[in-house]
Amino acid sequence: MYKIGLTGGIACGKTTICSFLQEFSASIIDTDKIAHELACPENSLWQAYYAHFGEKILLNDKTLNRRLIGNIVFSNSTEKNWLNKTSHPLILAEVKKRITRLTDLGIKIVILDVPLLYEIGWDRFVDETWVVYVDKKTQLNRLRQRNSYTFAEARHRIQSQMPLSRKIKYADKVINTGNPLLINKKNTYKLWTALQQKLEKINEQQ
Template sequence: MAVFQSGLLVLTTPLASLAPRLAPILTSAARLVNHTLYVHLQPGMSLEGPAQPQSSPVQATFEVLDFIAHLYAGANFHRHLDVRILLTNIQTKSAFLPPLSSSVQNLAHPPEVVLTDFQTLDGSKLLPELLQPYAERVEHLSEFLVDIKPSLTFDVIPLLDPYGPAGSDPSLEFLVVSEETYRGGMAANRFRLENDLEELALYQIQLVKDESHEQHEEEKVSSSNSRQRLLGKLLRPPNKRPELPSGLYVIGLTGISGSGKSSIAQRLKGLGAFVIDSDHLGHRAYAPSGPAYQPVVEAFGTDILHKDGIINRKILGSRVFGNKKQMKILTDIVWPVIAKLAREEMDLAVAEGKDVCVIDAAMLLEAGWQNMVHEVWTVVIPETEAVRRIVERDGLSEAAAQSRLQSQMSGQQLVDQSHVVLSTLWEPHVTQLQVEKAWNLLQKRIAKTPQAHD
């Protein structure tokens, strides 16, 4: 439920990469603002420094004008929002109009909250799929507080709005903040004054530096560093699969579209794994001589065929996409066929003397193939990054990319059923180190399993 009547959204991302992120940005804004959303376009503005950022002129190029039209079109999905793009700093390229030395936007109704698309490395929360459940965090915090001072009286209250009790509880006297959250404390005080409450004394504490942080991690001791260090580690006990080929340890590798799953598979192949590509098996299944060809043609008709008799997967895809009944008919035919082909590939892996087999499959869990692997490994990235990659890689529109993701299980749903989590969010060498860490830990686990000695 939105908590502010009006808001100002400052867009700082360069236009070329902003479009794929626009829909989730507007969705986030719509959760906070329930009526008027002012939008200030300032691509390239830096919000990282301590100084107050200054507005600067933006030339009204065709790219800017197209983006404004795109923004209004996207805002149409949020009918409760009255979106108003501020044009004071948008300047024409006319030689007859001198640039404004300073631009002041006088708003009839000043916004109650300022939002931005600015992202640090973690966006909002880094690797949110690995966040400890709220109930567990409360339990551990309560245990800690009781240990350090048994006589301490405390309440743990979930934050349901940007300020929480700090903005509304008249009995509070002071607020503990860090160097990073000091400005948030000041905002809470402004909010209290606007609501006839006394200001809180702000007690600032220093952040503790993490002396062992890696280059891509935060310098402070933080939960995001802890979550990064979970990548590649075993999160839950492996499955026992006595029915699988003896001496072969099978990993099911999955992830949302655009997550970099296939690149992880290739890195594992480079370390010695036998990789089964489920997409390749799908092509074999659909081929005229493949085991799924005739059942699919009988179910969907000959109009799904090219002139040469090959199944036109684009036509077939358009027939089933968004139609749950038709999709189930197709998957009931194809998924068991691909699973059978995968088991044949496992036998080939054994024949080649491999001890680790990786099934690269985006639909691993949806198809129920976790029942034929010892461990599920999931590759996660933020959805906004996945949309950007899909648009860039496949040439799809942002809407089409989001539609593809919505048809799949979310990263959180995948992680909830996974044994190991990986991420391709950082530079390639960081991903490589992460995969090597996961591989080395896997080798230690395999050495301890009974089947390793068969």
């Protein structure tokens, strides 16, 4: 199984790139979706959050108040460290289960969509990394529009992540989503097909 770690800054267009890859029949494991599943009422992350933060982080229907949790952890490094140490092992265990299932199905390549790939050291688990990026102004505007954040909330979330310049430095491939949508799709297709061709040649030589 050849593993690609797909990452980037918040609101840089990673979800759109993943949708393109799905159109190209790529297998994708979305760690954000896994985290959301584990955070549903009574699941493992939900129980951990509830035990740690108490009733204040629950909405009337017992689901988590994600915005409140975000405001807490993005303004308190101790709480952020607790969240990372608690959630990442649970998510990684589920990722490994899904990789095993895909391998059993004969899938040769998997895309691991991991927003904090470098920050949590998951780049060690993949064969190459792709970074999705956009200029800072566009990133800030996208985040505010997407999540209805104030300027301060959006800026705080962006600043809490590793700078995009460092992620780009570490990346094997980069995808600039500041281009028109069709160009972004074309560039993603080129990366995907080039990877497939490379792996096919390697298999032929073995």
